[in-house]
Amino acid sequence: MGMRFAGRLTDRFGSARVITPAAVVTALAVIPPGYAPTLPLLIASLFLYGVVNASLDVSMNAHGVEVERACGRPLMSGFHGMYSVGGLLGAGVGGLFAWFGAGAGPTLATTGVTLALACLLAGRHLLPPAPTVRENPPPRTRRTGWIILIGVVAFAGLVGEGAAVDWTAVYLFEDLHASQGVAALGFAAFSTAMTVGRLAGDRLALRFGPVRLVRVSGLLAAVSLGAALLVGQVPAAVAGFTLFGLGLATIVPQVFSAAGNHDPEHAGASIAQVATIGYAGLVAGPALIGGAAEIVGLPAALGIPVLLAAFMSASAGALRPPR
Incomplete structure (x- = not known):
């Protein structure tokens, strides 16, 4: 459901303006599921995580395309490779915290805050955004x-x-x-x-x-x-x-x-x-x-x-x- 809005948000404001706040919010959004006291609250917090993650997913792929064009060579596969590296590291971190007896809450809180800070630092090295924000969003692309x-x-x-x-x-x-x-x-x-x-x-x-x-x-x-x-x-x-x-x-x-x-x-x-x-x-x-x-x-x-x-x-x- 988040994808319905993520594309227009990225096209209107530019990927560079969306990717850093989306990354920080996505990193912090992993924390509430670890402390949800009931199943309905767990489902709601995971739904929120999915919505904000959609904006990060679209904006970082769009920015990856811009970086490819700026460099004049393929780079997208390497970016997705880091996604796979993140999956392996995430499994390792989860296993390490479990070995020390930490619950889901402390595990996700430590991970989320660390990733949010890393995203703030990484955001400084993105390509410069377009000089102006579009006053009107571009026409909706038809699903050809x-x-x-x-x-x-x-x-x-x-x-x-x-x-x-x-x-x-x-x-x-x-x-x-x-x-x-x-x-x-x-x-x-x-x-x-x-x-x-x-x-x-x-x-x-x-x-x-x-x-x-x-x-x-x-x-x-x-x-x-x-x-x-x-x-x-x-x-x-x-x-x-x-x-x-x-x-x-x-x-x-x-x-x-x-x-x-x-x-x-x-x-x-x-x-x-x-x-x-x-x-x-x-x-x-x-x-x-x-x-x-x-x-x-x-x-x-x-x-x-x-x-x-x-x-x-x-x-x-x-x-x-x-x-």
């Missing part, structure tokens, strides 16, 4: 067929990410009878491969271009996970999920970069529309696969991300940069 297409590509990629997050360990443990430690290793390998792939993605995009990169990446994701499911052995599954993460790593960053560059005047609105479609995959994907697994079994249900990865490869031409 092209926007819908690349939004569906993002949807497909995020279904794959959500599937790996929720079902990798379950598949290894329940279907392949791996130990709990090995089952956890499968998701760790996927996450590490995602991070490495995103940090290397900008060099690959510069060398091969976004279309060829997404075409090969989608093919790698489809073939690796498909082959692992067909073999049905633990080593093959761990290797398959690793290569699946490597294949998915660069696709969503290239989609956001393409959305922001397609119409720079409406970069925020375009990114918001693509993100709204794409993030639905992160929410719906695990449930979709879980429902399919009840009918045909989990190995067959994991064929859904395989087909979606093949679709991303076939749709790569939509990411061709505008002249």
Whole structure:
């Protein structure tokens, strides 16, 4: 729901004016869920966090596109790589606080305040904002067929990410009878491969271009996970999920970069529309696969991300940069 307003807010005031306050408020918004005394208050505080995080998500991706244009080379994959690094660090911080017996409140309060201060410092190094704020917001961008297409590509990629997050360990443990430690290793390998792939993605995009990169990446994701499911052995599954993460790593960053560059005047609105479609995959994907697994079994249900990865490869031409 926050995406509905985040794009117009970014386009009206400029990404540089939105990103720092959005980042600080998002960092501090993680604190109330840790102290919510009842379930309704917990839900309300998480809803608020989602709304403010939407403004940060859109504005920082729009600013990333501006930085790419200023530098004249791909950078978006590396920015998304830091998102993956943040996920790994967040898990480590949570585990460390839990080891010392700290509850959710102190953990989130310490993390939120620290991140808010870091965002204030980082905000000083953003590109200068436009000299004036627009008195009137730009006309609303229509959800064109092209926007819908690349939004569906993002949807497909995020279904794959959500599937790996929720079902990798379950598949290894329940279907392949791996130990709990090995089952956890499968998701760790996927996450590490995602991070490495995103940090290397900008060099690959510069060398091969976004279309060829997404075409090969989608093919790698489809073939690796498909082959692992067909073999049905633990080593093959761990290797398959690793290569699946490597294949998915660069696709969503290239989609956001393409959305922001397609119409720079409406970069925020375009990114918001693509993100709204794409993030639905992160929410719906695990449930979709879980429902399919009840009918045909989990190995067959994991064929859904395989087909979606093949679709991303076939749709790569939509990411061709505008002249």
